[in-house]
Amino acid sequence: MNSKLYHPAINDYMDAVLNGDIVAGKEQHQLMHYLIGKLDDPHTVIDGLKINAALRNVERHFDFELFPWEKFIFAFVAGVFYDDGSLMFDEFLVLIGRGAGKTGFMSTLEWYLTTIQGVKDYNVDIVATSEDQAKTSFTAIHDILESDKTKYKKFFRWNLKSIKFKKTNSIIKYRTNNASTKDGGRPGAVIFDEIHAYRDEESIKVFTSGLGKIDFPRRFYFTTDGNNRDGFLDQMKEEAKMILSNERPKRRTFPFICKLDDADEVDNKKMWPKANPSLSYMPTLMHEMESEYEKMQDREGARIEFMTKRMNIPSTAANSPVAKWEDIQATKQETPDLRGLPCVVGIDYSDTMDFCAIGLLFKIGDKYYWKSFTLINYKAMQGRKYKVPIDVAVNRGLAKIINDETNQPKYVVDVVLGWAKEHDIKGVAADTFRRNYLQQEFTNNGFGELLKARTGIKTHTELENNIDDLFSYHNLVYVDDDFMMRWYTNNTFKDRDSRGNIEYSKIEPKLRKTDGFFAFLNAYQFRSLLDTPVATYHRGLRTRTY
Numbered sequence: 001m002n003s004k005l006y007h008p009a010i011n012d013y014m015d016a017v018l019n020g021d022i023v024a025g026k027e028q029h030q031l032m033h034y035l036i037g038k039l040d041d042p043h044t045v046i047d048g049l050k051i052n053a054a055l056r057n058v059e060r061h062f063d064f065e066l067f068p069w070e071k072f073i074f075a076f077v078a079g080v081f082y083d084d085g086s087l088m089f090d091e092f093l094v095l096i097g098r099g100a101g102k103t104g105f106m107s108t109l110e111w112y113l114t115t116i117q118g119v120k121d122y123n124v125d126i127v128a129t130s131e132d133q134a135k136t137s138f139t140a141i142h143d144i145l146e147s148d149k150t151k152y153k154k155f156f157r158w159n160l161k162s163i164k165f166k167k168t169n170s171i172i173k174y175r176t177n178n179a180s181t182k183d184g185g186r187p188g189a190v191i192f193d194e195i196h197a198y199r200d201e202e203s204i205k206v207f208t209s210g211l212g213k214i215d216f217p218r219r220f221y222f223t224t225d226g227n228n229r230d231g232f233l234d235q236m237k238e239e240a241k242m243i244l245s246n247e248r249p250k251r252r253t254f255p256f257i258c259k260l261d262d263a264d265e266v267d268n269k270k271m272w273p274k275a276n277p278s279l280s281y282m283p284t285l286m287h288e289m290e291s292e293y294e295k296m297q298d299r300e301g302a303r304i305e306f307m308t309k310r311m312n313i314p315s316t317a318a319n320s321p322v323a324k325w326e327d328i329q330a331t332k333q334e335t336p337d338l339r340g341l342p343c344v345v346g347i348d349y350s351d352t353m354d355f356c357a358i359g360l361l362f363k364i365g366d367k368y369y370w371k372s373f374t375l376i377n378y379k380a381m382q383g384r385k386y387k388v389p390i391d392v393a394v395n396r397g398l399a400k401i402i403n404d405e406t407n408q409p410k411y412v413v414d415v416v417l418g419w420a421k422e423h424d425i426k427g428v429a430a431d432t433f434r435r436n437y438l439q440q441e442f443t444n445n446g447f448g449e450l451l452k453a454r455t456g457i458k459t460h461t462e463l464e465n466n467i468d469d470l471f472s473y474h475n476l477v478y479v480d481d482d483f484m485m486r487w488y489t490n491n492t493f494k495d496r497d498s499r500g501n502i503e504y505s506k507i508e509p510k511l512r513k514t515d516g517f518f519a520f521l522n523a524y525q526f527r528s529l530l531d532t533p534v535a536t537y538h539r540g541l542r543t544r545t546y
Contacts, residue, residue, distance in 0.1 A: 006039050007048050007079070009055065013072035022068075025274040026326055027257035030244040037246075043083045051079035057116045058108045061144060069256075069277040070105045076254055077109060077218070078117070089254040091219045093236050096258045097276035098309040099285045102222045106137040106191055109220065113189050114163075114170035115155075119215055122188030126174040127207050129197045134174035137193070138163070141172065177203050185210045189218040196226025196233045204232060225259070225312040227304075230511065238387040245329070247389070247483055259312035262324060266293070266311055275311045320494035322504065322517070323471035328489050330471075331478040335369060338362050338479070342424045342530055345416055346453070346523025348515045349434040352406035354380045357488070357515035358415050360423060361523040363530040368470060370523075371479040372516045373415055374399040375407050386511055388487040398484050409441035417445060426529040429453040429522040453522035461501040463521065464494070488516035 017024045080088045128134035145152045157164045163172040211217035240255035242248045265271035273279045296303035307313045343360040359372040393399040429451040470476040478485040491512035494502040506514045
């Protein structure tokens with residue numbers, strides 16, 4: 001439990017999550033700890049009066065009460081700032097299961113932002129891929145105004161296309177997504193409904209390009225998950241992981257993510273509120289979901305829909321991840337002094353003008369330690385935006401940009417030679433695709449024959465159980481808190497055939513690199529060299545026995 005008092009709307013939900021009074025997934029727990037750090041910042045200002053006024057105003061005009069999770073988010077929208085007057089959060093991602101009431105919540109935010117917030121000309125654009133979707137939350141406000149025209153015409157002017165609050169001259173309007181013909185205008189906030197449908201960020205940019213002309217600009221993304229992999233939502237989820245892991249401490253994004261922690265939890269109905277925190281207050285919705293759950297036992301399409309939309313576990317993620325994200329995160333552990341210890345080098349060198357991963361595999365007791373380094377050809381950076389901070393990786397010594405036409409073998413050998421000064425290298429493993437290309441440069445620098453790493457279904461199926469155990473029992477450590485390796489690993493999935501055999505594959509071919517994970521697989525095939533005393537591999541080192 002967090003002992004500090006911020007505001008009831010914040011503490012009530014935060015404490016319920018941390019105390020286990022409500023069932024919440026790991027991203028919710030991460031968010032609470034992340035927010036505590038933000039709220040305890042000496043430059044943070046929590047304006048309780050603004051939060052109270054905003055919540056009272058909404059309750060006065062809407063015929064429903066906000067759920068605790070909605071009040072929680074509302075508090076950060078209305079009353080959490082820094083002492084320089086800026087917003088603590090100007091971007092909100094709300095990924096939540098279908099039926100949670102996000103449309104009604106959007107309406108209350110639209111109402112607040114254009115009225116009691118008090119900012120002149122603070123227009124709110126609601127954007128979706130279809131007109132019906134875009135106008136849903138708009139219609140809810142329109143219906144309130146229509147219900148008592150005499151009362152509301154003193155304060156509002158409205159029609160079927162726009163709603164204007166006279167005092168602030170702020171307008172609510174809905175817009176359908178068409179990046180080729182729309183421009184950003186002068187909105188104060190843009191609210192996107194169901195961003196899982198967006199394949200890229202281009203449409204987002206069109207509608208947000210006008211932000212910043214009005215004080216307190218905000219972006220809101222409300223969505224369930226979807227079937228469009230590697231689209232804008234997947235990009236946001238990757239960014240959320242970095243934010244919640246404190247890898248992007250300056251980012252002003254509020255990642256409110258509700259989902260199952262594991263696909264298997266779908267069979268325990270007590271876990272469903274992880275994906276939908278409103279479920280405990282909505283018995284009718286629970287009955288409907290129970291009915292859908294029964295149908296999905298016999299209908300594959302219903303299963304995919306239920307997992308993706310209700311539980312926020314996309315079908316690809318539900319079927320075959322390399323490991324649970326929490327187990328991938330568990331590779332962050334304290335690393336002992338590895339100097340002088342025996343190790344095996346693994347190399348993944350599939351394209352000389354792309355990424356090349358090189359690593360050292362150590363073993364101490366039951367734990368394996370993987371120290372990775374990535375060479376990135378400058379051409380691989382041109383016109384591409386990877387979902388991992390390459391600049392941070394370079395600054396931390398996890399990667400290097402090669403400003404040459406190709407990643408020549410000499411660059412790879414130089415890395416290994418540097419490691420050979422501190423470590424007892426027992427072998428260098430590379431797959432056959434580039435092994436011959438590398439061999440001569442290694443030979444010229446005193447290394448013997450490269451180890452022949454295998455790839456493909458047969459090899460990966462043989463490795464699967466061992467790899468599963470490494471992650472499940474947290475016996476794999478990525479040295480130096482290597483977020484690049486976590487990224488590589490999370491970009492890999494098991495492609496299982498009808499016979500149950502698997503091949504480790506890349507989720508998406510261009511922007512989701514897997515080189516580091518495959519370099520690890522190449523080295524891991526020769527892990528027996530770390531158990532058996534053998535002659536030192538590089539002629540420049542003294543032989544040691546372990």
